[in-house]
Amino acid sequence: MPGYSDPGFDTLALHAGSQPDPATGARAVPIHLTTSFVFESTDHAAALFNLERAGHVYSRISNPTNAVLEQRMAALEGGIGAIAVASGQAALHLAIATLMGAGSHIVASTALYGGSQNLLHYTLRRFGIDTTFVRPGDIDGWRAAVRPETRLFFGETVGNPGLDVLDIPTVAQIAHEAGVPLLVDSTLTTPWLIKPLEHGADLVYHSATKFLSGHGTVIGGVVVDGGSFDWDRSGKFPGLTEPYDGFHGMTFSEESTVGAFLLRARREGLRDFGACMSPHTAWLILQGIETLSLRMERHMANTEKVVQFLAAHPLVGRVGHPLLESHPSHALAQRLLRHGARGAGSVFSFDIKGSRAQGKAFIEALKVFSHLANVGDCRSLVIHPASTTHFRMNDEALAGAGIGPGTIRLSIGLEDADDLIDDLKRALKAAEKAGA
């Protein structure tokens, strides 16, 4: 029987990492709700602990259900493996904590999710890790921000919430010239819209809470290693290339020429920080991934219609989606994203011409859109970033991230597009009245 040839995206989304359960014949991925796994013998136990053999020991470190999700995400992203964790923020923290410690420095895009901003700007500084923020399109700025202690470049595929598309090939090249990897948050695009590793990124992570799970039901994250970054050649990552007393004196880059990051992230990061994912969560995210391409196609189609409606409305000042030629990332989106500018995602912002009161009236008049702090749900969502997700940022930082006081962020769901447009039409009418 010949082996598999070269499965496409949709086949991998359904099959990568799983097979009918050999014990029961169950076709769907079983949920292995167990903390731990019985050893075959004392020798087997010792071999598992010492990485002489591969297998599951304790579900904080690995679990069969989570492993299916990890393999599937690695397959979809074109990586060598992945680690599922408790949230997108846990994925970002795991990546950073695996690569550096106090005294290190990160160069990051200004256009980040507010939670990532907080982690880099406030929390990590308390632990001695400094960050320089650069506007994603400021290529000279990325290069100029590099310091001897820089250990990571970091950005989002399409920056939150202005949808500034990150020029991954160029930024990756600058990072590599500096001897450091590029980490990309691809939450808003998913591998269906762009595979950052194919464009030069070294590590990718997702808040799986969003489009991957797709139904607004679970919190989870996943970090994928492309296996492309040569830690030995860089010489800046002794935690990966020199013996580590914290794990049997192991030199991770010797154990695996391409997988040192994943080895340390799992063996230290999950072991010690413990931000693991529940197998039940992994299962729900797998359910979502199985229909990812179908859902993303509908997200895109609905978004296109809503963007066209808003762009033509007299009360709307700006629509921040690369679909529009006026958007600064339009050309880059056309070049990098799998479906061109149409593929820049279904989370975008627009500005209402008017006061804060009118913005409030708009949000409160919506019926189909839900006012809440999430994106990437199958239902359409709305939020006011300046007072919620980015409320800790001052006006200057807000402006740097492309957010105004009247900016509204939408996450377009899977409802009938006509109903979404009707809802927006009614809410804009309410906003207009509030300004009268």
Add this chain to the structure above:
Amino acid sequence: MMFVPVNGAPTYCYTGGKPFDAAKPTVVFIHGVLNDHSVWILQSRYLAHHGFNVLAVDLPGHCRSGGEAPASVEEAADFIGALLDAAGVQQAALVGHSWGSLIALEAAARLKERVTHLVLVGTAFPMRVSPALIEASMNDPMKALTMVNIFSRSTLCAPPSALGPGTWVFGAGMALGRRVLASNPAVNVFHRGFVACDRYANGEAAITQITAPVLFLLGGVDQMTPPKAAQGLITKAREAGKTVRVVTLPVGHHQMTETPDATLAALHGFLAP
């Protein structure tokens, strides 16, 4: 790990997380084309912690090892002899995968009693490589690398593998191939290795000259080196009165990563005193 100077060049050997101890029986692991020592991690590390001395080598001109990448199986076999001399190893078991299996076979024929056991993983003789693949390895290596990894895999659901749970074996194979290719800017080790496989003509003679028992560890659905392509060598070895064991695992060409435990069990069962 240790670096052994061989023919004037530093040769990297992974020792399985244990210091080299000449008093223990030694096992030398030899990788295939566009691979390195790390494909053997789940076999070599275990053996190193269970009474064996392990030398999982990066062949010359590959990844961490200096020197000129071997242009023929015979040249590589000479290197294995020189490695044993340089490491002070009188006797060793040789374990080779794919191209490495031909190198192990030829080395065993030359080194005679110095080789205690011979393990040929994913082997074939002759190991013909299609002209299209040889051409692609030179002119479009990424296309050829993809072809090789597609032909090598047998499952979309490998068990916990070389990096542990969550590893995507296909992606790991692709990444390792890219890394090995990039490690030698002077020589296309992909093309050179394939040409060496294709041109090796001494297999049937070599198998009659070995003195060690031989284990054929084959992949039942291997499309790179199908089990039937090893039958000639198996028959020749039996006809020559050699001690022959054949184990066929239900996998493709990535035996060490698609079935790490079964591969280890077969190896350990064969090598254990």
